[in-house]
Amino acid sequence: MDETERPLRVPPQMSLYLDKHNIFQLLQSLLSSLVIDQPDDPINYLIQLLQRSNLNIPRVMLLGPPSVGKHTVAKSLSADLRAVHINLDSLLQDQVISRAVEIPAELLVNLIQQRLGDADCSERGWVLEGIPQTRLQALSLQQAGVIPHHVVVLDAPNEVLLERDRGKMVDLETGDVYHRIFMWPKDETIAKRLKRDPKSSEARRLSELHRFRREVTGLSSAYEHVLKVIDSDKPYPDIYLQALAFVRTRRYHRTPRVLLLGPPGSGKSHQAALLSQKYKMVDVGCGELLRSVAAEGTVQGIEVQSYLDDDRPVPDSLVLQVLEERLSRLDCSCRGWILHGFPRDLQQATCLQESQYQPNRVFFLEVTDDVCLERVTLRATDPVTGERYHAVTRPAPSAEVQERLWTRPEDSRETVTLKLSRYQENVEALQSMFSGAVYVNADQDPYSVFETVESRLTAD
Template sequence: MITSVPSTLLIGLVEERLNDEDCVQRGWILDGIPETREQALMIQTRGIIPRHVIVLSAPDMVLIERNLGKRVDPLTGEIYHTTFDWPPASEVQGRLVEPPGISELETAQKLLEYHRNIVRVLPSFPKVLKVISADQPCVDVFYQALTYVQTSHRSNAPFTPRVLLCGSVGSGKSLQAALLAQKYGLVNVCCGQLLKEAVAENSRYGRDLQPFFEKEIAVPDSIVGKVLGQRLGRRDCTQKGWVLHGFPRDLDQAHLLDHLGYKPNRVFFLNVPLDSIIERLTLRRTDPVTGERYHLMYKPPPTLEIQARLLQNPKDAEERVQLKMDLFYRNSAELEKFYRQAVAVNGDQDPYTVFEHLESGIIHPLPNKVL
């Protein structure tokens, strides 16, 4: 029996492969994933942002007929087709076998599942999506796809965006940063992830960070500022712009960022009520067997057996979440005064509704606040 690979594990493997040197230098083509909206959001939060997304579309009957004609050479693994690609050698013809799972009923069931999911996946890639008809010669399909991937998306932003997202833990900063990075080609800079990468790479600043990570204590602002300044000073951030989240968290850090010369030209505060944050975080669970992540309200486990073995991350305990929220509330008032032109956004709604508000704040002039 073939079981599906958990999304968390699958995307972790994809992320590991895309971080290899050849993918970084030459680019990559991702096929077969994401299959669901959950996977689409998951790859975006991990910074996997495609520049072009192509959907190959054809009538179901055409796809079913194509699938029924597939044959596989068990010796070489080569795939043939009874109509479009039949091998000339009689020896090869004689050993071809029909692969499992291609019957009309099985193919129709797969197509039904695809249609259910694709309508929820497509909104995850606004402005970079193109649908190409696959019901035409493959050469024509190829050249249409090639023409599209050779185009450069033009940003609607009238300036180089330097976006700062402020918000409490669980407010959705990571997802919104990924969406903005995808839409406008910005560099997604997560301060916490940046520090972890510096330690993992054993860089000069990483060695300074190591003792604080080992003792699980706060890293001094002076070291954080050096790591952050080094990243924001790179050419990609200068040319494309950036979206920063996870820093600053208090007034001193805001002054430090300003002193380093990295002043955001758009600042958003994602406001989410305490009850919603508690609900979002304290109900998160992880399956220690598969690594799959669940939420007891939004994504409950499929069976009682799985539910019984789920574990909660200690950082998601209500007491720790409440402590982080209290700290955020104490500092947010001063940050809002420092960033006088900041825009407050209701983060307690659908992620794409939140994104529309953020996008509007980027492409439109800043509002004049009445003192």
């Protein structure tokens, strides 16, 4: 292998130190501030920034279609968080440009950088209302170092939004928004001066709504790691409490090192794939990793292959060598990882805990033996397409496909029963080793399991 092709690795001691002391998050915050403020004396600027200890100030983006309640929620969040409320109207008040025209990404970035560089934003934090509006603007802001800690997307069905728009009223003195049905001011003085928004029209609202629908997928993907979508077809107090609770949670700054444990058929591989897809962590399945190393033909791979050929268990020491080599690579060190398929017993768990790659989140996926047997023994693979089917949950689409399905030897009832028995023999020891683990009911649909895992993954 050419030296330029070798995967970069972070020494395990350094990776552990960086993770323990949140150095990655600290560097990201400092770099973001440097890019936004662009100080003449960067060294003194960084020293002052660290002395102010303001790296955890609110940085919130509140997005959503017209009439969903962004302005009201943003104003309330700013008050409760003591942060600066910023929207397009405040950014454009000194600019000769109409809000009806889509603002070029470069101009928007310059305006936001200038505003966020002001002392009040640096010291108190900020809530950006309705910014960015497009994925291009989001990417431009990210490249400029404008990186939020939380992104809230309010959404509701089109018919609900259009009905709200028809009842929307504005206090022209303060800019506050009210509604005839569900959000009317108690103060009669305010109520008497409410008017329909003179800048609003149904054609403009429809145009803004269609633009949001076009852009919402791209916006969500740009901020998927810090995103919460809130159903806004509910009473306002419920919507606001959800938003406030979310922005008051700290982001999960530690590099995630997730261990999934559970019997065969509990869904470990599926949950690892879902976590990897959403959070970009590296999916490290021990069995697949060993087969991959064996296929490389290296000295280590040849040794692993000799055990696989004879259907013998690969020795723990060799498995750990393979795992440590993979977990030391830069992608695992920076993005984090999800390990499954190892450890299977107390000795392996002890070796993992004594290594430099201890997990910081451990999940036991719990499900009965009967359910595991049904999940595993009724699944089969189409050798032509590679698609996997299940006799109950995902049957073959035709009789022709059904006839050619192939069941792997490791999915036979006898083999699965033996694996379940071994798991039950070792599970108490594994539970004692990982005393802080989270137990998840895996006898439900995969996305309900994922929501449970995800909620505990991002908790403090």
